[in-house]
Amino acid sequence: MQINPKTVKNRFEKSFETYNENAIIQRITAQKLVENLCKIKSDYNSVLELGCGTGILTEEFIKKASYKKYFANDLSGKSKVYLEKILPEFTFLEGNAVKVRQKADLIISNAVFQWFKNLEKISDACKINLNKDGILAFSTFSPENFKEVKNLTGISLEYKSVEALEEIFSKNFEILYREEFLHTMKFNSPLELLAHFKYTGVNSLKRQTFGEVKNFCEEYKKRYPDISLTYAPIILICKKK
Numbered sequence: 001m002q003i004n005p006k007t008v009k010n011r012f013e014k015s016f017e018t019y020n021e022n023a024i025i026q027r028i029t030a031q032k033l034v035e036n037l038c039k040i041k042s043d044y045n046s047v048l049e050l051g052c053g054t055g056i057l058t059e060e061f062i063k064k065a066s067y068k069k070y071f072a073n074d075l076s077g078k079s080k081v082y083l084e085k086i087l088p089e090f091t092f093l094e095g096n097a098v099k100v101r102q103k104a105d106l107i108i109s110n111a112v113f114q115w116f117k118n119l120e121k122i123s124d125a126c127k128i129n130l131n132k133d134g135i136l137a138f139s140t141f142s143p144e145n146f147k148e149v150k151n152l153t154g155i156s157l158e159y160k161s162v163e164a165l166e167e168i169f170s171k172n173f174e175i176l177y178r179e180e181f182l183h184t185m186k187f188n189s190p191l192e193l194l195a196h197f198k199y200t201g202v203n204s205l206k207r208q209t210f211g212e213v214k215n216f217c218e219e220y221k222k223r224y225p226d227i228s229l230t231y232a233p234i235i236l237i238c239k240k241k
């Protein structure tokens, strides 16, 4: 599945107003990420957040950790407005995270790395941006994520397993912490599930026709009568080699 950053940006921007209320799993991963990061270290000079969106991770981070300088990146310039409500002072770096060049002691990112076409590139970029002994802490999703949708439509991001992620990132980093878990959400109808995708910007892959939506809903009900949807998050915390 091809990822077009312009499409990703547009779909996420449209979801920003409804995102915080609906991004239940993303809030859980942000909390777990920060909790485990703080067990390793909670005091940082400079922090670079990649794909900050509406600031769910930012909020969690400033509750538990301390920092002197905050650099926030997102593909969408609209993110800046949300971050202004959370942080008294920060530098906003609009654009593709892979191209950001900003030195930092910590790079954090929640529910973003699955959108990168090439994880080797972002691993290299993080290594360049991190200062000595710098830490990279991120959450993403494993191939089990939204397996119901993939089974029905064949459409999915190319999620990597925790083992594959470790192999990619261990070239530049020492892995300090890893966690993966499953979280099943239940909906009243397939349409409610589709609305959940829309409200969280996750439908950034493909527009569907009315007929496709109708067919999807009928098939979903048949195959998954309890209208369940699997989220499969991964958390990885690593230190620059």
Ligand SMILES: C[S@@+](CC[C@H](N)C(=O)[O-])C[C@H]1O[C@@H](n2cnc3c(N)ncnc32)[C@H](O)[C@@H]1O
Pocket: 005, 008, 009, 012, 013, 023, 026, 030, 050, 051, 052, 053, 054, 055, 056, 057, 058, 073, 074, 075, 076, 095, 096, 097, 098, 109, 110, 111, 112, 115, 116
């Ligand atoms: C699922 S949201 C997560 C937002 C936030 N990190 C959170 O904790 O809720 C994904 C965000 O990543 C951004 N994004 C996706 N691909 C990106 C890229 N290549 N560079 C920078 N930001 C990106 C999107 O614009 C969106 O705001």
